[in-house]
Amino acid sequence: MDWLLRILLVIHLLSWAFxxxxxxxxxxxxxxxxxGVSHAAATALLTGLLMVGVREMDDLEVNNAKIAVKLVVAIVVTVLAFVAQRRNDKAPVGMAxxxxxxxxxxxxxAVLWT
Structure with missing residues (x-):
């Protein structure tokens, strides 16, 4: 399962990079x-959830507090991105x-919380 976790991590990081x-x-x-920002945010959210699931299946350590904070932030980003995309040119710059x-x-x- 290590290879699956690494592939998911690459997709996750590329999505956030986008x-x-x-x-x-x-x-x-x-x-x-x-x-495409809304789809990249949704992909990052989905791959993040899949990585947590794979780690749990392999009985690897998961920091649940960190995952919860990241999940909330990812959900907010995804919802904002889909709302901004739907509003098209009428979305406020502050939303972006x-x-x-x-x-x-x-x-x-992800990087600094140890």
Whole structure:
């Protein structure tokens, strides 16, 4: 199952990288979020849940508090991304900043919380 966990981790990290990269690429011009951000956020959410499931099946250690915080942040990012995509050009710029900022916070939690 180690190979499955590694593949899920790669997909998870690439999904968050897409969300953060799309946000950073549009910082100068106040435009709506890039197409695909909502799907990348949903993919990151799904792969994160799958990684926790695989770790639990292998009886590996899981920090449940960290996972809970990351899950809440990921759900908020995903919901905001789908709402912003649905609103199209009428989505506030602050919503795009919230999506990118919270995605960055999620990555920081993953790396810095030990």
């Amino acid at each position: 969300v953060v990269g799309a946000w950073l690429s549009r910082l100068r011009a106040p435009v709506p979020i890039a197409k 900043h919230a999506i990118g900022g919270l995605a960055t916070v999620n990555v920081l939690i």
